Amino acid sequence: MGMKRKSIRCPGGVDMIIRHIAMYVLDLEGIRDFYIRYFGATANSGYHNPATGLRTFFLSFNGGTQVEIMSRPEVNHGFEEAFRTGYTHLAFGVGSRDRVDRLTRSLEDDGFSVIGAPRVTGDGYYESVVLDPEGNRIEITE
Numbered sequence: 001m002g003m004k005r006k007s008i009r010c011p012g013g014v015d016m017i018i019r020h021i022a023m024y025v026l027d028l029e030g031i032r033d034f035y036i037r038y039f040g041a042t043a044n045s046g047y048h049n050p051a052t053g054l055r056t057f058f059l060s061f062n063g064g065t066q067v068e069i070m071s072r073p074e075v076n077h078g079f080e081e082a083f084r085t086g087y088t089h090l091a092f093g094v095g096s097r098d099r100v101d102r103l104t105r106s107l108e109d110d111g112f113s114v115i116g117a118p119r120v121t122g123d124g125y126y127e128s129v130v131l132d133p134e135g136n137r138i139e140i141t142e
Helices: 028-039 097-109
Strands: 021-024 047-049 054-060 066-071 090-093 114-120 126-131 137-141
Touching (some): 097 126
16 A cells, blocks of 8 residues: 655745755765666766865766765765664665666675665565665665
């Protein structure tokens, strides 16, 4: 039984969409290449602000979703507990259980950590959970 959702419009009658999600990374090019290779992202040519040291890429995925990856000199790897408020994972739908299995196996064969083997979750999703090169959680769903 699905939930009924109301269409909500923001003040002024304008529909809102999420344009992108952003995250700081240490290895900007390495993370860019990971999402291009395994998740079919395309990347812009990048941005650099010499005054602050900020460097960014926008990664675009099928369906229009974008993730902005950013790096700057003062960013450090602040790995925290898995159960904290805020960002917890990115989820990619790949279209079938077979594709979930194949992509998970490919990532594992290439040395990436699979922290949740492919399975049906309690809420009915078929998914696996892997870590990107910097420990960010990725759900791969059918």
